[in-house]
Amino acid sequence: MNCNWISISLGCAALGLVLPVSAQAQSDVPQVSIKEVMESVITPTTNILWGADDPQSDEEWQILEDAAIAVVASGAVINLGGSGEQDNTWVKEPAWRAFTEVMTNAGIDALKAIRGKDIDALLEAGNVLYPPCEGCHLQFNPGVINQ
Numbered sequence: 202m203n204c205n206w207i208s209i210s211l212g213c214a215a216l217g218l219v220l221p222v223s224a225q226a227q228s229d230v231p232q233v234s235i236k237e238v239m240e241s242v243i244t245p246t247t248n249i250l251w252g253a254d255d256p257q258s259d260e261e262w263q264i265l266e267d268a269a270i271a272v273v274a275s276g277a278v279i280n281l282g283g284s285g286e287q288d289n290t291w292v293k294e295p296a297w298r299a300f301t302e303v304m305t306n307a308g309i310d311a312l313k314a315i316r317g318k319d320i321d322a323l324l325e326a327g328n329v330l331y332p333p334c335e336g337c338h339l340q341f342n343p344g345v346i347n348q
């Protein structure tokens with residue numbers, strides 16, 4: 202269809218209205234799998250948080266802050282489903298949301314601790330961050346070992 206500005210017809214105008222709406226609906230579900238988010242976002246960033254060891258420079262704190270932000274953001278993302286076979290089934294379970302909430306809140310506490318340059322509070326948040334990983338894996342994917 203040729204929709205230049207001279208030949209704009211009702212059809213072209215309607216197309217313009219319909220396309221963005223359907224594109225929007227599709228983008229509500231992440232076009233990556235929950236497993237990919239686990240491996241590419243959650244695992245490396247939580248490792249950075251758990252590995253925090255007496256950070257001193259602004260640069261070290263910044264790396265920690267970026268990691269905590271990624272954990273908080275990924276908590277919202279893994280509640281939206283994904284492209285994995287079971288992703289959209291898992292996220293409908295209340296238990297899924299409960300584990301995600303604990304993980305996200307620990308990420309928020311870590312972020313606050315980092316912004317306050319409080320290493321003890323960060324280590325505490327790190328301790329709260331681990332159980333939801335294990336709990337969720339046990340319930341939803343017992344094949345996921347030792348995470």
Ligand code: HEC
Nearest residue numbers: 236239244247285297300301304333334337341342345348
């Ligand atoms: C709300 C549930 C949930 C939470 C919370 C969660 N995970 Fe996962 N995770 C899963 C599921 C389900 C899979 C398996 C996905 C698949 O195989 O499609 C998985 C897979 C993984 C994998 C890939 C393992 C593999 O080889 O298949 C890693 C690594 C991982 N998670 C790390 C973590 C870490 C670290 C945390 C905590 C900071 C965490 N996950 C929190 C549900 C969760």
